[in-house]
Amino acid sequence: MASVNDRYGHAAPEPLYAAIKKYVLDGIARGDRRPGDRIESEAELIKKFGVSRMTAHRALRELQNSGVLTRLPGVGTFVADPSAKGHIIEIRNIADEIRARGHQHASLVVKNVAEKANRKTAPLLGVAVGTPIFHSMIVHSEAGVPIQLEERFVLGSAAPGYDEVDFTRTTPNEFLTRAAPLERVDHIVRAVMPSTDAMELLKIKADEPCLLLIRQTWSQSRLVSYARLTHPSSRYEFEDSFTV
Amino acid sequence: MASVNDRYGHAAPEPLYAAIKKYVLDGIARGDRRPGDRIESEAELIKKFGVSRMTAHRALRELQNSGVLTRLPGVGTFVADPSAKGHIIEIRNIADEIRARGHQHASLVVKNVAEKANRKTAPLLGVAVGTPIFHSMIVHSEAGVPIQLEERFVLGSAAPGYDEVDFTRTTPNEFLTRAAPLERVDHIVRAVMPSTDAMELLKIKADEPCLLLIRQTWSQSRLVSYARLTHPSSRYEFEDSFTV
DNA sequence: AGATGCCAACTGTCTATACATGTCAATATA
DNA sequence: TATATTGACATGTATAGACAGTTGGCATCT
DSSP states (O other): OOOHHHHHTTSOOOOHHHHHHHHHHHHHHTTSSOTTOEEOOHHHHHHHHTOOHHHHHHHHHHHHHTTSEEEETTTEEEEOOGGGGOOSSOOOOHHHHHHHTTOOEEEEEEEEEEEEOOTTTHHHHTOOTTOEEEEEEEEEEETTEEEEEEEEEEEGGGSTTGGGSOTTTSOHHHHHHHHSOOOEEEEEEEEEOOOHHHHHHHTOOTTOOEEEEEEEEEETTEEEEEEEEEEETTTOOEEEEEEO | OOOHHHHHTTSOOOOHHHHHHHHHHHHHHTTSSOTTOEEOOHHHHHHHHTOOHHHHHHHHHHHHHTTSEEEETTTEEEEOOOOOEEESSSOOOHHHHHHHTTOOEEEEEEEEEEEEOOTTTHHHHTOOTTOEEEEEEEEEEETTEEEEEEEEEEEGGGSTTGGGSOTTTSOHHHHHHHHSOOOEEEEEEEEEOOOHHHHHHHTOOTTOOEEEEEEEEEETTEEEEEEEEEEETTTOEEEEEEEO
16 A cells, blocks of 8 residues: 555655644634534545545544543534633734723833744744744833733744844734744743843842743744843733633 | 353453553553563563553553653564653543543641631632631652642532541542532642752752642632642653644 | 434554664675 | 665554444334
8 A cells, every 4th residue: 555655756745633633623724614514524534635544533632632622433523512611821913902901001112033942942933943933022011001012933934024123013923923923832831930031121139030931833843033032020910801 | 153242141341442552551660561661562462461462562552642652663662752741631630630631649747727818818709708728748759759839729518528537548539529510710830949848858959940830610609719730841741732 | 203233434553564764883805 | 984775673554354242213012
């Protein structure tokens, strides 16, 4: 029987189970398949993709394990109800968030340059040293009080012209979602003491703890942006509420 | 070839891949296998358990996907370096979370009493001063290291017998979800410096920042529980990942 | 009409086998 | 000596076939 690579010659192959997962996820993302909707059965996917049952099964099983699908023996496979999926951190623009509270948002652009990834920054984006990247640093203020220091590294090839954007008028977040449609987001939340930069730019004391949100965003299977968002604890906290 | 159930007659069968996963996790939990240690190769597991390669492979692959193992083609399978990472979205029992990482969970019950709400505690649960409540304080440890101080106030009428539960064997979370089915959850995340209690019980220095997660849970339209979960920043962080 | 039994559809698990790829060390070659 | 080559070992993916358990509807018998 033909192996995966026979189908694609020498090109880097995408595993078949991954292709099926993507197919299903795309349908959901497009709004074509809605919560509760039925997904093709394994038998139907076998026909449609010409794969074996184990392969179709693996794709659906992994989507089930990650909470995207619900499966019922004897019945079928369905798009899961996303009710329990309240994400504590929405990908919202800090500017919108501040304006939603009825306050004035202001940005101070400390730095916005094109540079080459060095030994420190290359691992953050998972690229080789020397790869062109953008590096920006912006202080966001709410009603005149600094509440977020945003330091960001962006993959050069993913967002051409990043270093020429006026970030007092728009935010990196906004620019990036247009340049590179969001595919996946990873978050890490930590409590940290402020760096020297953070202390000065956020105008806080050395003994004030900060909430650090590290946000990695992916687009087209590439890690496109790495951002460190530092918030003084006295001025900012995360909130989340959801019903089951 | 014999099916799973032939092996066990009519008893509820545990899938073979699950048995292998448990075997590996047990080894890690016992401290027998430590981070970086090598795990049996698929070939070895095949011999040891008498399963096919696909079954052994599935067990190891799922443990890899959940972050317990690291695998390298041509080299082998190893116990992953575990950093304590909490998935904030899930209302998950800290004990389960720790065990899922393949570590031992231990609870130290500092306090668990029935008392009456006072001026300080009454507002937390939104009740009148004098209302009967429970008040517990538990230190959760992962592999012997304290990673969470859980201080909790529970509405007396919602969870009778709370003060008599042995919280070294179960967690308040677990007990509460049975006593009062979850309806809504509110979260607040802050960075704070440790309280005197937290310093002593978590065995940290005064200058180590902590992640504070405040969790309010509602059941049948009543605020049933108010918990302050304090985590040393050096030992715990929240993690969240999702695809759009 | 109602109870019963049967069957098709569907998911869950497992085996045996195959080929592909990555890593490393030993061996052969220039 | 330095550099290729080879082969053992390990994981990654995929196939084809098998049996088990669950569910729901349809046909049949009472």
